[in-house]
Amino acid sequence: MTDPAPQPTYDYDLFVIGAGSGGVRASRIAAGYGARVAVAEEYRVGGTCVIRGCVPKKLLVYGSHFAEELQDAANYGWSVENLKFDWATLRDAVLRDVDRLNAAYTNTLDNNKVEHFLERATIAGPHTVKLASGREITAKVILVATGGWPVMPTFEGAEHAISSNEVFHLEALPKRVVISGAGYIAMEFAGIFNALGCQVTVVNRSETILRGYDASLRDRLLQITMARGIQYRFNCGIERIEKQADGTLLTHLKGQSDPLPADVVLVATGRRPKTDGLGLENAGIVPGSHGEIVVNDLAQTACPSIYAVGDVTNRIQLTPVAIREGHAFADRVFGGKDTRVAYDCVPSAVFSQPPIASVGLTEAQAREKLGNAVKIFTSDFRPMKNIFGHRPERGLYKLVVDAQSDKVLGVHLIGPEAPEVLQGAAIAVKAGLTKADFDATVALHPSMAEELVLMR
Numbered sequence: 001m002t003d004p005a006p007q008p009t010y011d012y013d014l015f016v017i018g019a020g021s022g023g024v025r026a027s028r029i030a031a032g033y034g035a036r037v038a039v040a041e042e043y044r045v046g047g048t049c050v051i052r053g054c055v056p057k058k059l060l061v062y063g064s065h066f067a068e069e070l071q072d073a074a075n076y077g078w079s080v081e082n083l084k085f086d087w088a089t090l091r092d093a094v095l096r097d098v099d100r101l102n103a104a105y106t107n108t109l110d111n112n113k114v115e116h117f118l119e120r121a122t123i124a125g126p127h128t129v130k131l132a133s134g135r136e137i138t139a140k141v142i143l144v145a146t147g148g149w150p151v152m153p154t155f156e157g158a159e160h161a162i163s164s165n166e167v168f169h170l171e172a173l174p175k176r177v178v179i180s181g182a183g184y185i186a187m188e189f190a191g192i193f194n195a196l197g198c199q200v201t202v203v204n205r206s207e208t209i210l211r212g213y214d215a216s217l218r219d220r221l222l223q224i225t226m227a228r229g230i231q232y233r234f235n236c237g238i239e240r241i242e243k244q245a246d247g248t249l250l251t252h253l254k255g256q257s258d259p260l261p262a263d264v265v266l267v268a269t270g271r272r273p274k275t276d277g278l279g280l281e282n283a284g285i286v287p288g289s290h291g292e293i294v295v296n297d298l299a300q301t302a303c304p305s306i307y308a309v310g311d312v313t314n315r316i317q318l319t320p321v322a323i324r325e326g327h328a329f330a331d332r333v334f335g336g337k338d339t340r341v342a343y344d345c346v347p348s349a350v351f352s353q354p355p356i357a358s359v360g361l362t363e364a365q366a367r368e369k370l371g372n373a374v375k376i377f378t379s380d381f382r383p384m385k386n387i388f389g390h391r392p393e394r395g396l397y398k399l400v401v402d403a404q405s406d407k408v409l410g411v412h413l414i415g416p417e418a419p420e421v422l423q424g425a426a427i428a429v430k431a432g433l434t435k436a437d438f439d440a441t442v443a444l445h446p447s448m449a450e451e452l453v454l455m456r
């Protein structure tokens with residue numbers, strides 16, 4: 001009898017590159033199953049969402065929203081005098097909260113006995129990572145969860161523009177902001193700066209804002225934000241940015257003779273998977289055309305010992321998706337469970353002012369799929385809050401229903417607190433409930449959410 005071949009020994013069972021939403025979740029769940037886990041993070045534990053994404057952004061949305069609340073306060077009998085806004089106070093409070101969360105995420109790793117290296121890591125081979133310090137570490141499995149990075153333009157003077165990475169650290173509140181792009185980040189920061197009293201111009205290459213959302217909601221947002229004073233330059237792009245002697249910027253637009261003066265130019269034209277210089281070639285992994293890591297249903301790359309989750313795979317760039325992918329990976333590879341991520345019915349929201357929230361098929365998508373067998377129900381209403389606040393702005397709720405099965409295929413909302421209203425409705429769509437189920441539900445009055453069950 002011959003001795004069995006010796007099993008290779010590795011420093012860790014799992015080495016995760018990137019301690020963001022997906023990486024932290026995968027690390028702690030795998031460690032919970034008894035795996036020996038280490039993670040490398042080149043910037044700050046917590047990743048984009050916590051450090052320079054969802055969380056600080058939402059706090060700025062809250063902070064800027066006080067402008068509207070304080071304006072309305074007089075109608076409710078409050079006299080609020082000597083109103084002042086101080087950007088530095090809000091900015092620093094937000095950054096302190098980011099520090100708190102950074103510490104909380106680091107504690108989570110410690111409490112789960114996940115070793116962390118605060119340095120950049122690259123792939124040196126199918127089972128080997130190399131830290132910036134030069135140390136090489138081996139692992140049975142490597143998980144790439146390096147997220148994405150803002151795409152920055154290359155026109156003359158582009159170095160004077162900032163991305164969402166820098167926007168949380170501005171020295172002072174700009175008087176005039178030019179925003180390039182009309183996607184999530186552009187529309188959220190247009191809302192924040194507009195509410196804080198800045199003059200905002202959105203420059204977009206097409207006439208479409210928030211591509212992918214239901215057209216009626218996009219139109220409503222455009223209408224409301226224009227009435228609130230946000231200006232749009234459509235079908236054009238930035239040609240160059242010229243820095244003036246006084247430090248301000250002149251934004252020259254392609255084909256337009258009137259450059260836009262600005263104190264800040266924010267570029268928000270999408271994010272690219274962060275794979276540059278990652279050493280994928282050392283494991284035989286060829287990135288996709290957008291730099292993404294291509295994975296199969298099990299999050300496995302072309303190299304069987306290397307997996308990838310989250311934004312680096314360029315599927316749905318949302319925190320809850322990255323978290324689910326990280327969790328499912330750990331369940332499958334270290335927990336013996338065949339957990340899968342369902343990509344249908346992923347709810348999403350744009351924290352514009354007013355916000356948009358959506359789940360399932362838009363009207364256009366449903367018509368493309370089902371032709372005429374689609375029923376649309378809408379409620380175009382003026383929220384009580386807006387009537388009392390003398391605001392003409394109207395909310396719009398839309399249900400997209402399969403005319404044959406009566407199933408609600410999509411729910412699309414714009415109006416105050418729309419994201420809070422949507423999450424519950426997303427459960428109904430995911431569960432395959434019908435319009436009759438919505439109708440059979442008694443309204444909760446008075447609320448905006450009751451419109452969901454009152455559309456006939």
Ligand SMILES: Cc1cc2nc3c(=O)[nH]c(=O)nc-3n(C[C@H](O)[C@H](O)[C@H](O)COP(=O)(O)OP(=O)(O)OC[C@H]3O[C@@H](n4cnc5c(N)ncnc54)[C@H](O)[C@@H]3O)c2cc1C
Pocket residue numbers: 017018019020021022023040041042043044045046047048049050052053054055057119120121122145146147148164185274278309310311312316317318319320322
């Ligand atoms: C301004 C903004 C607002 C957003 N708002 C929302 C929102 O409201 N809701 C929502 O769901 N999503 C939002 N997102 C998207 C969300 O932040 C991402 O989808 C999510 O963070 C992706 O998680 P991830 O784990 O894939 O990557 P990340 O969270 O980006 O984590 C990747 C980590 O890897 C690190 N890293 C990269 N390369 C290396 C390397 N070679 N070595 C070591 N470490 C490395 C990075 O520093 C980072 O910490 C927002 C994004 C932005 C930019």
Ligand SMILES: NC(=O)c1ccc[n+]([C@@H]2O[C@H](COP(=O)([O-])OP(=O)(O)OC[C@H]3O[C@@H](n4cnc5c(N)ncnc54)[C@H](O)[C@@H]3O)[C@@H](O)[C@H]2O)c1
Pocket residue numbers: 180181182183184185186188204205206209210237268269270271316317318348349350351
């Ligand atoms: N509330 C949220 O959930 C939230 C908030 C912010 C960001 N995010 C995530 O982060 C991702 C990145 O956000 P984003 O706003 O940067 O991207 P986006 O994809 O939402 O929008 C990109 C915008 O830039 C424009 N654009 C793209 N390429 C261009 C080019 N070469 N020149 C000029 N314009 C161009 C597009 O037309 C679009 O208007 C989003 O896709 C989203 O998944 C989510």
